Amino acid sequence: MPARLIFLGTTKQLKNSAGIVLQTNKTQLHIDPGAGAIARASQMGIDTKRTTALLVSHAHIAHCSDVNAAVAEMSYSGIDRKGILISNSTLIKGVGEEIPYLTMYHKNSLEKVIILNQDDKIAVEDVEIHPLKAIHQDPNAMGFRIMTSEFVLSYSGDTRYSSELISQYRDSDILLLNVAEPFGETSSSNLTSEDAVKLILQVMPKLTIITHFGEKMLKANPMNEAREIQRLTGIQTIAARDRLIITPTSYSELPQKKLNVFTLPKMMPMDEIKKEEIVPEEPNEIKELRGILQQQINQ
Ligand SMILES: [Zn+2]
Numbered sequence: 304m305p306a307r308l309i310f311l312g313t314t315k316q317l318k319n320s321a322g323i324v325l326q327t328n329k330t331q332l333h334i335d336p337g338a339g340a341i342a343r344a345s346q347m348g349i350d351t352k353r354t355t356a357l358l359v360s361h362a363h364i365a366h367c368s369d370v371n372a373a374v375a376e377m378s379y380s381g382i383d384r385k386g387i388l389i390s391n392s393t394l395i396k397g398v399g400e401e402i403p404y405l406t407m408y409h410k411n412s413l414e415k416v417i418i419l420n421q422d423d424k425i426a427v428e429d430v431e432i433h434p435l436k437a438i439h440q441d442p443n444a445m446g447f448r449i450m451t452s453e454f455v456l457s458y459s460g461d462t463r464y465s466s467e468l469i470s471q472y473r474d475s476d477i478l479l480l481n482v483a484e485p486f487g488e489t490s491s492s493n494l495t496s497e498d499a500v501k502l503i504l505q506v507m508p509k510l511t512i513i514t515h516f517g518e519k520m521l522k523a524n525p526m527n528e529a530r531e532i533q534r535l536t537g538i539q540t541i542a543a544r545d546r547l548i549i550t551p552t553s554y555s556e557l558p559q560k561k562l563n564v565f566t567l568p569k570m571m572p573m574d575e576i577k578k579e580e581i582v583p584e585e586p587n588e589i590k591e592l593r594g595i596l597q598q599q600i601n602q
Pocket residue numbers: 361363439461
């Protein structure tokens with residue numbers, strides 16, 4: 304089965320913050336299981352008992368509120384000591400006066416609990432996971448670089464833009480960015496569309512996916528923002544939406560041409576899956592705009 308990237312929830316708002324599932328041949332990773340993660344996954348036909356590892360980028364509620372429920376699923380409510388949790392230290396140990404989100408009971412239900420430190424590398428079945436630096440309110444926030452045999456995906460987690468982040472994203476096939484704010488906004492804790500453009504131009508991935516939208520972003524319409532990011536960078540950019548499924552390997556096989564993207568409408572039977580194909584536009588002025596932006600970045 305080709306790898307699948309499944310978006311369960313794509314906003315900062317809790318009603319749509321259930322995270323992302325990456326399925327490969329041997330593994331199922333649930334990244335940032337926020338509110339409703341288990342319910343949303345089961346609506347999408349994902350068996351959360353089969354999750355190999357949970358990856359939690361930081362201890363904000365939209366990223367980890369269902370972590371204990373997800374552990375309960377993996378471990379059959381603690382009957383089996385099963386499953387792996389890979390996260391920052393805040394989730395497991397707390398920070399300052401914040402107590403840990405992960406309860407002792409659920410911690411003890413897991414087969415392995417791994418706090419990722421800089422320079423760590425973790426192999427889980429057929430994927431390798433490295434932490435990525437992030438600058439956010441949770442001082443231990445991180446992103447993840449996920450390497451499969453077919454593609455490298457860098458997930459930013461929640462972070463503000465900083466030029467010091469660029470080098471760690473290099474050589475990524477897919478940039479998965481939490482872009483909370485639209486063009487014209489500034490943020491001291493999250494990426495804006497403008498920041499995404501700066502990042503993409505310096506990393507030049509094959510594909511960018513933006514997700515984790517704040518209210519202003521939703522008002523601006525993430526699809527329009529993605530279109531503008533793509534126009535300015537020349538890199539195919541998709542705005543994630545709830546229930547979006549992406550098969551990254553189709554992209555690898557046909558670089559720059561085809562990416563199979565399809566959504567599962569709510570509870571629709573499989574034969575009614577709506578399929579759409581996204582082909583990048585190549586506007587003439589891209590080179591010129593890229594030059595201008597590059598100059599801005601270099602300043
Ligand atoms: Zn956050």
